[in-house]
């Protein structure tokens with residue numbers, strides 16, 4: 001990759017950020033299209049988000065992704081928010097025009113695009129979401145917007161699921177939505193009412209983690225999504241391969257949210273296959289070098 005005196009600089013802010021694979025596939029896209037742009041990680045500590053944001057126009061940074069722990073706290077530093085970012089209450093993409101920083105959220109549309117690629121429509125579906133954190137908010141609002149008929153949010157801390165349920169109900173009154181806990185009995189009660197489950201919790205990030213849902217509840221009419229992409233096969237995905245009619249991990253969502261950011265920054269159609277291949281190569285490299 002050639003960096004020139006005129007290269008436009010994009011990047012991702014987070015803490016930690018060194019594990020992020022966004023630089024890999026965003027730079028692959030710039031290189032493939034021959035754009036004089038580069039994408040770098042910016043490690044920004046939690047208390048330094050204001051200072052970092054003030055520096056963006058001064059440094060002529062052209063656009064940013066935002067990850068943990070800044071997705072919510074960055075909002076107070078921005079000039080405006082897209083409707084999506086406002087609804088979700090979090091920002092994963094910033095566009096820059098002069099001194100004006102605008103916050104967007106492409107996580108939900110990235111998830112819906114990856115579902116659609118897997119041949120799974122949202123309209124009229126009954127869906128169980130495990131987790132009620134940041135990732136869940138983006139997914140739940142976009143499912144409601146996409147016309148899901150029933151949404152059940154199960155979370156260890158039930159009050160968080162209840163609060164998210166209430167916010168969705170106010171905005172999308174036609175959706176049947178309920179909150180529950182994540183105990184065995186809670187899940188048993190709701191599992192037979194759904195045709196898709198989505199894990200948005202962090203259970204599965206560690207290779208030795210159990211499945212967030214008991215194996216005995218899985219059946220052949222379910223489509224199973226796990227937002228985790230590393231490891232690619234969580235225990236939940238392994239069960240789904242054995243017992244369910246389809247499954248998908250989080251790598252498609254990662255690519256599609258990044259592709260949507262790319263489009264916002266450049267106005268150019270992103271080369272999805274190039275980005276996906278770069279991500280797959282990087283994940284493959286990580287798994288062989290950690291063996």
Ligand code: ATR
Pocket residue numbers: 130131132133134135136155156157160182200201202203
């Ligand atoms: P993210 O931005 O990735 O969604 P988050 O906002 O910290 O991260 O949310 C993490 C989610 O994983 C939450 O739903 C959390 O449940 P709580 O709200 O009860 O904390 C869930 N989670 C994390 N570890 C968990 C565990 N060991 N058992 C059950 N749920 C867990």
